Amino acid sequence: MRQALLLALAALVIVSCGRRGPQPQAVEPQAFADTTPPSIIYPAFGDADPHPWEDRHPGHYPVHGLDVSRWQPPIDWRTARASGVSFAFIKATEGGDFADPKFDEHRRGAQAAGVPWGAYHYYYFCRPAHEQARWFIQNVPKGADLPHVLDMEWTPHSKTCRIRPDGRTVRAEAQKFLDILERHYGRRPIVYTTVDFYGDTDIGRLPKTEFWLRSVAGHPRNVYPRAIWRFWQYTGTGLVPGVQGKVDINTFNGTPEAWAHWKAGG
Template sequence: MRKILGMMVVLVVVTACGQRPHKPVESGASAVVVPDIVTYPRFGDADPHEWESRAPQSYPVHGIDISRWQGDIDWRTAKDSGVSFAFIKATEGGDVADPKFDEHRRGAQRAGVPWGAYHYYYFCRPAEEQARWFIQHVPKGAPLPHVLDLEWTPRSKTCTRRPDPREIWREARVFMNMLEAHYGRRPIIYTTVDFWKDSDIGQLARTEFWLRSVAGNPRKVYPGAYWTFWQYTGTGLIPGISGEVDINVFRGSPEAWAHWMAGSG
């Protein structure tokens, strides 16, 4: 993760629902505030897993990733239940835009839920084209960095290409560099176990990772990987959201979360 040198920061982290406030971390005069964060939420799950090693519930900061399939969301209820961040689908390929993206991001903003957008990548279009498509649909000003979703697409009706790791790395760099130049912060890469193994994407420099693992802690499923976010279920149940939803954790403490949100984690 990146550090901002010479920046003086005071962290103020407030917890909701009667949870104990965390002590501020003081190193100077400016302030980063994460308001009303509910730590260690206990969400439901339509298909719960019996965790053998460190369970996701042992991490304090939880959030969701969503798309059109979640429909309408009561964002204030979701936030009050423990949703501290949201990654929202914006685009895929070079010609598909999620029709609920603007509604979801505005709802998150009104409720004070930090959000970022994600792009579902297809290996049948140039990275430049896909980055331009994303930039066309996602405004500046998101509190979180955006996400490049890299996974195989065997069920796609239009693109099932599986390029070699060199091409994947090259295209990922192009996409990420374009978004970093436009938005001012480098995107995260989201990926799955099989894609991680086949592409060796974990060796890509200057990259933070969001890893999917619904049957084991990432330290077991992705040996040696350093991750920022962990998607631990695709069948979560959260107040304010109808039906099942993906749930994720941030790797660190609430204080680390505030640092990371500010780009200094």
């Protein structure tokens, strides 16, 4: 009996050693690793509802910027830039028939102040990707300083479109939209998304795609395990000189040198 038991255990060990577990997904080191010394605190903005950061603080990152839309009154972009705003993502369109009425005002103001800008599109799953891409192209001229952005998140409060496709459909639609814009503008857009959408759809599996992640109550490395991210939206209640009221603030994942290289298309 004892001999039979030992033989069974030995066979189990041999079989186990022959199996291979799932291989870890390869990640881009510069997009995943924290690239700034945690001992350095860079200029930080105010916050109407600050989070008590227990992990790496957003202020440990040197390059910060805003995302804005029609909900922001006219912005004093020169004051914002002087306070440390290094970039702006400006809402241009949503769905297949809505254009943000403040897009041109914000874009021209940022340009005049020397704030690098890109535009973003808020996606609805009630219109096909090619229609939404054409609508964006119709409203956003070439000449942006930054890649444009595809904003994908669930729309439970929409009065007209609350569709929640499966992950495969979501990724296929995103791929079409990104491909069309890349062909037109010459640079692949970034994808902005939220925690629940990221987890529900596996959108992180999109190839050749950089991500801008929303995480206002924890560092992305904790909230989005193993995610590759380029931008982090760390608050929706920021207070920035030159901007009336609360505004979203984001940080770039990298040093000023990395920012200059990436912004130039590197």
